[in-house]
Amino acid sequence: MNPLDFSGVFSRADRLVDGVWLTAQISLAAMVFALAIGVLAAVLSLSGNRLLRLPVFAYVEVIRNTPFIVQVFLIYFGLPALGLRLDPVSAAILAMSIYGGAYTSEIIRAGIQSINRGQIEAGRALGMSPLTIFRHVVLKPALASVFPSLVAQFILLLLSSSVVSAISVAELTSVGNDIQGLTLRNMEVYLIIALIYVALVAALKGGMTVLERLLFPFKFLRR
Amino acid sequence: MFQQFSLNHVYFMLTGLGWTIGLAAIALIGGSIAGSVLTLMRVSANPVLSRIAQVYIFVVQGTPLLVTLFIAYFGSTYLGFTVAPLTAIAVAFSFYAAAFLGDIWRGAIQSVPVGQREGAHALGLSGADTMRHIIIPQAIRIATPPTVGFFVQLIKNTSLASVVGIVELTRTAQIVSNATFKPLEVYLTAALFYFLVCFPITLFSRRLEKRLSV
Amino acid sequence: MMRFVKGLVLAAAATAALSSATLAQATNTLDEIVQRGKIVVGISLSTPPYGMTDANLQPAGFDVAIANLIARDLGVELEILDQVSQARIPNLTSNKVDIVISSLGITAERAKAIMYTNAIYVDEQMIIAPTSAAIASLEDLVGKRVGVTRSTTNDTIITDKAIEGTNIQRFEDDAATNQALFSGQVDAIVSGVAAANAINKETDQFQRKFAVRQSPMGIGVRRGDFDLHQWLNTEIMLLWNSGEIQAAQQEWLGIVNEELPRF
CATH class of the missing domain: 3.40.190.10 (Periplasmic binding protein-like II)
Structure with a gap:
């Protein structure tokens, strides 16, 4: 066994920084889109209309029960056959958004279902418009109650970004793989990469905690 | 050099599927046991145990599973001993699953109203009895959907086991895809296999969720 | 002579046994391979035409052909361990395999992590x-x-x-x-x-x-494994002189090198 030698990793710190930056960018973009897809899909899946519910059911189950790498390949290599050619980064964001959206929609659906019907009726009695009721009486409390699950899902989404190295996106894992190939120092690279991911997750968790206080101050009221 | 994507290859991928199911079983059993221990630590009254569990969950959740597996298999050499591939898989997947299950199950236990615990105490039930007969039955109801959801992700994650030399479903797909240069067809076949294993579990979970919520 | 897929279960147990033996004795790998009667070679089976599976799903390709020749001349059984690219070197340095034949290109930086034999293909x-x-x-x-x-x-x-x-x-x-x-x-x-x-x-x-x-591509050997390294270089010279490396190149790569660099 060779002694650990990190010099080949540290001398390429600039590339790691580029990788971290790209990982952060595609992950954040995917989180925003996944949330939007999730809300839309959750609302459709709770609608009384079967024609709306069924496609959402199919979307959620196909995505949740097949490997993410296959979805990535289909979007990057399969869509050109249909005339849609995406660059690797766009394909990665699209794939991650679709993937994250499926899980997010299930979480948000549970949140909406936990809203007491009495609240909605109270909103109506106060003369609120359906849109106002949806936004303030249904969606906001629903998101507030499932916020921890959403954060957990976003962490998984961040970690899943490592898969898109397969379609040549130069994110963190991909940079790590490059350095492994150049130096053959696999263990050293993985130790550093793992530390960086833990730090990224810590940053995401911290940011989400701040966001939770800003968006849902009512959760932190003293009783 | 190019081979046509044939039934022979599909058969090869089926042997990989066998490994995938076996690995998933190991991961589910090991993860459930380790997850239970971690949950008990996390909800215990002992602040040191609870704190250790919290840090553990934070670190392991933040580390990509591939890296955990890599360290479990190859890292042990640096400590002067070696582990067999299946041992490394059992250890890494158990550690990984424990972190997520510990978090899910803690949330479920803590969501049972405090009043219930107090009521049980007032009725003279011991702490262990309260846990067994009052808290856990209610917590299981809340924890089932996310637990099954995580299990499905765990099954798909067994694809990482190829790093320790196990030729499971995803690895067979890689091998066939590189021999035939037909990645789309090959990976779609693999996706279908995963779907056939995972979808029944998801459906079962949905049904369970509906029945429990009544 | 070659056990592969069916041997995987055994490989799990065997690798552990073999590796702990390696550590316990800390002797030289060449002697050990001969005593054990088996050489464990790390090959990626997803990189045709170097490592792949044939129509019968058995390991095949240039790297596999070379591994077979080496096992034959050592007079031992060949066991192939399929490996993804990230596992090539850790498998070697943590004693899970004896040598790596995996279309390993030779570079100065890589040679800091492992020892290369003379080239088997350019x-x-x-x-x-x-x-x-x-x-x-x-x-x-x-x-x-x-x-x-x-x-x-x-x-x-x-x-x-x-x-x-x-x-x-x-x-x-x-x-x-x-x-x-x-x-x-x-x-x-x-x-x-x-x-x-x-x-x-x-x-x-x-x-x-x-x-x-x-x-040039060479065979990867653990650093410090000089006896095995020297035996392999001798073997590569002999296989070249007998024309067997050229035959394997022709069969799998469709091209034959005029000469191989030796260092």
Whole structure:
């Protein structure tokens, strides 16, 4: 066994920084889109209309029960056959958004279902418009109650970004793989990469905690 | 050099599927046991145990599973001993699953109203009895959907086991895809296999969720 | 002589037993292989034509052929451990395999992590692009998307030689790299001779444009394993003189080197 030698990793710190930056960018973009897809899909899946519910059911189950790498390949290599050619980064964001959206929609659906019907009726009695009721009486409390699950899902989404190295996106894992190939120092690279991911997750968790206080101050009221 | 994507290859991928199911079983059993221990630590009254569990969950959740597996298999050499591939898989997947299950199950236990615990105490039930007969039955109801959801992700994650030399479903797909240069067809076949294993579990979970919520 | 898929379960147990024995004795690998009556060789079976599975799903390819010759001349059984690229070197350094034959390109930086034997093949890296594309030199690749399989010799060489402004896109395996070319996601790819031949056989839509550089590939040995290293170099010389390396090159790579560098 060779002694650990990190010099080949540290001398390429600039590339790691580029990788971290790209990982952060595609992950954040995917989180925003996944949330939007999730809300839309959750609302459709709770609608009384079967024609709306069924496609959402199919979307959620196909995505949740097949490997993410296959979805990535289909979007990057399969869509050109249909005339849609995406660059690797766009394909990665699209794939991650679709993937994250499926899980997010299930979480948000549970949140909406936990809203007491009495609240909605109270909103109506106060003369609120359906849109106002949806936004303030249904969606906001629903998101507030499932916020921890959403954060957990976003962490998984961040970690899943490592898969898109397969379609040549130069994110963190991909940079790590490059350095492994150049130096053959696999263990050293993985130790550093793992530390960086833990730090990224810590940053995401911290940011989400701040966001939770800003968006849902009512959760932190003293009783 | 190019081979046509044939039934022979599909058969090869089926042997990989066998490994995938076996690995998933190991991961589910090991993860459930380790997850239970971690949950008990996390909800215990002992602040040191609870704190250790919290840090553990934070670190392991933040580390990509591939890296955990890599360290479990190859890292042990640096400590002067070696582990067999299946041992490394059992250890890494158990550690990984424990972190997520510990978090899910803690949330479920803590969501049972405090009043219930107090009521049980007032009725003279011991702490262990309260846990067994009052808290856990209610917590299981809340924890089932996310637990099954995580299990499905765990099954798909067994694809990482190829790093320790196990030729499971995803690895067979890689091998066939590189021999035939037909990645789309090959990976779609693999996706279908995963779907056939995972979808029944998801459906079962949905049904369970509906029945429990009544 | 070769046990593979069915041996995987056993491999799990055997590897553990073998490795702990290695550690306990800390002797030399050559003696150990002979005593054990078996050599464990790490080969990636997803990198045709070097490592692959044949129509009967048995290991095949150039690396496998060389491994067979080595086992034959050592007078021991051959066990092949399939490995993904990230596991090649850790398998070696943590005693899970005795040697690695995995189309390992030789570079100075890599030689800090493992020892290389003399070369068993010198590949030529070439640019492959649509027949209609006007690409004749590295200058023509500026502003173009060039696909390559990550961490391969192809990658090392194009990264080194590419002119500023060339957009290199790295994929995780050859199937994805080729697929990127076929689906028009990249303008050209860097590939070895054998893969280029195979693509030419399949379709005339793509053709070889020009060669970038030559690169030798060797067998990987643990650092400090000098006895085994020396035996392998002797073996490579003998196999070359008997024409068996050339035969394996012809069969799997469709090209025969005129000579192999020795160092």
